[in-house]
Amino acid sequence: LPAAEQVGPDGRVVGVDVSDRLLALARAKAEHAGLDNVELRVGDMRELDLAGRSFDAVLLVFGLFMVPDMQGLIRGLWELVKPGGRLMITVWARGLLEPAYSAFFDAVGARDPELVPQDPGWLHVADPADLRAALTGGGVPDETIEIISEPGMHDLGDAEEFWTIVMGSGIRGTLDRLPPGARELVHRQVLDVIKTNGITQLPVDVHYGRATKPV
Numbered sequence: 001l002p003a004a005e006q007v008g009p010d011g012r013v014v015g016v017d018v019s020d021r022l023l024a025l026a027r028a029k030a031e032h033a034g035l036d037n038v039e040l041r042v043g044d045m046r047e048l049d050l051a052g053r054s055f056d057a058v059l060l061v062f063g064l065f066m067v068p069d070m071q072g073l074i075r076g077l078w079e080l081v082k083p084g085g086r087l088m089i090t091v092w093a094r095g096l097l098e099p100a101y102s103a104f105f106d107a108v109g110a111r112d113p114e115l116v117p118q119d120p121g122w123l124h125v126a127d128p129a130d131l132r133a134a135l136t137g138g139g140v141p142d143e144t145i146e147i148i149s150e151p152g153m154h155d156l157g158d159a160e161e162f163w164t165i166v167m168g169s170g171i172r173g174t175l176d177r178l179p180p181g182a183r184e185l186v187h188r189q190v191l192d193v194i195k196t197n198g199i200t201q202l203p204v205d206v207h208y209g210r211a212t213k214p215v
Helices: 002-007 020-032 070-080 100-111 121-125 128-137 160-167 172-176 180-196
Strands: 013-017 038-042 055-061 081-092 145-150 153-155 201-203 206-212
Touching: 002 013, 013 020, 020 038, 055 070, 070 081, 070 121, 070 128, 081 121, 081 128, 100 172, 100 180, 121 128, 128 145, 128 206, 160 172, 160 180
Parallel strands: 013 038, 055 081
Antiparallel strands: 081 206, 145 206, 153 201
């Protein structure tokens, strides 16, 4: 929606997501904001039915690490960018939501060790050098790439707010694989760690990989 505001009434934005519910929410927000220059589609970002070299900008927000073949995804998105256009990919930086993130998986592992990811995909691009390597591996010329790192902190109003983050993020999938009783135990254990340690802020640092396609 911010992109639709940026391009104005003469521009066009196409948004793609696999979630019908999130797209319905976006449509409602677009209607409320009076934005009629945005088209929202259900789809897989690896199989976009879009013309190559047809977009001035292609944005991928916290989605790169959700597929096994990150370089293949980058290659497909780079193909969509016009000469002179720009690709922008955002990823989480190492240390995300710590120490609550580790406390969550410690609690999960105490109930079912097999549910603890040994090699989470997001950590493969959580450092600037690794993000750059993924971009170049996807066919983006190294000299066109700029990596921008932005520190951030999320203020917790209370411990329960971290559970809201869990329920609205990708790690909820791990939680959903536990039986209800175990889920509640994890809930209590994680919140106890936050309260006991007086945690009121969690890091949410971000890396932006930006590249402009040569003309």
